[in-house]
Amino acid sequence: MNKKKKGKLRKAFLAGILAISTTGCQTILPKQETDLNQDTYITEDFNGEFIHHIVNNKSKNRIDDFNRFCITANDNELKLASIQTSLDILKESSEFGNDLYNFAKDNNLHFCRKLEISKGASATYTSKLNVIKFGSVKNHDLKRLGIIAHEITHAIQDKNKLLFSNTEWDVKSNIKMSLAIESAAVIGSITLAFDMKQVGDDSLWSNFHDKARSNSPAQNVITSKILNIFERSYNIQKAAGSDHKSAMEFAMGKIWPEIFQVKTWRNYYIGTEITQYEDWMKRGFLDTKQIAIGNPSSLIIKDVGKLGTYDFSEYIKQYDLKINSIAITSNEHKQKIAELENIRKKRIEKKHGKLLVIK
Numbered sequence: 001m002n003k004k005k006k007g008k009l010r011k012a013f014l015a016g017i018l019a020i021s022t023t024g025c026q027t028i029l030p031k032q033e034t035d036l037n038q039d040t041y042i043t044e045d046f047n048g049e050f051i052h053h054i055v056n057n058k059s060k061n062r063i064d065d066f067n068r069f070c071i072t073a074n075d076n077e078l079k080l081a082s083i084q085t086s087l088d089i090l091k092e093s094s095e096f097g098n099d100l101y102n103f104a105k106d107n108n109l110h111f112c113r114k115l116e117i118s119k120g121a122s123a124t125y126t127s128k129l130n131v132i133k134f135g136s137v138k139n140h141d142l143k144r145l146g147i148i149a150h151e152i153t154h155a156i157q158d159k160n161k162l163l164f165s166n167t168e169w170d171v172k173s174n175i176k177m178s179l180a181i182e183s184a185a186v187i188g189s190i191t192l193a194f195d196m197k198q199v200g201d202d203s204l205w206s207n208f209h210d211k212a213r214s215n216s217p218a219q220n221v222i223t224s225k226i227l228n229i230f231e232r233s234y235n236i237q238k239a240a241g242s243d244h245k246s247a248m249e250f251a252m253g254k255i256w257p258e259i260f261q262v263k264t265w266r267n268y269y270i271g272t273e274i275t276q277y278e279d280w281m282k283r284g285f286l287d288t289k290q291i292a293i294g295n296p297s298s299l300i301i302k303d304v305g306k307l308g309t310y311d312f313s314e315y316i317k318q319y320d321l322k323i324n325s326i327a328i329t330s331n332e333h334k335q336k337i338a339e340l341e342n343i344r345k346k347r348i349e350k351k352h353g354k355l356l357v358i359k
Ligand SMILES: [Zn+2]
Pocket: 016, 017, 018, 150, 154, 182, 185
């Protein structure tokens, strides 16, 4: 299910927004209203079904539209030059980059443009369509490369059945899952940048450092501190005799909990989860007989640390406590969470008589 949420919490600086498939969501939803005046070519309804609607409606064939506005890593025909160039760069960039590229190729991931996309999001991955959608904002090549790494990471999570939220969980459990997922996707971009640097191309790494320096702290997802921890951790492991890949995995694990400390980033995803939860409530998805608190399990969290042929799950295992005690610092968020859980509890009790809380 694509997360289609509107609201003041969306921020323009985020590198990528994931689309999440929902478990426990059985209700058939009405088709999404579409605005034909928008510069919109392809979108999907809430069930992830592909709806085509071209402005002026010249084409009746949705597959044609898909072929016109999407490419795969296997496409030779030049259609979306900027994205194709980025994929070519990714393929040759480094071992890790080649891993991501091969994943996209082997899984027939589609890269599409000029699709309806939420404001502020550079790109989204949509599970059911197997698509990474790029917004109409023009990105420079390095930024696009970072975004592609982020979104392919979401695709990897999806194919490993880790890209989901759950209507049977309480809101904090969904927040926990979302932050675990997003943090790993941020790591996808950082790891690519570092791996490229190790083989002589420091362009993406320098670009992250430059952005960290020039943006205000509130605008940074990838901070200088996180980049430095990655580099230092790698060097320490390498000096201790680890091979390149093991040292990389160690560094990936090290920055995973650090990303949760980036307050603006964290608050953004907390906000989007709350918005989604409220939307679920309105649609009646949360009228389940039970609420599971404290999920997802540490096993699920650990599995988020599997990225292509890289696996830093052993390292993130030790940080499980950290994600269990995610700081919800905004009073607005705290109030909203309390309010939603209270309404949910009452609705369940009214409907089912008794609420089962699973911990
Ligand atoms: Zn993301």
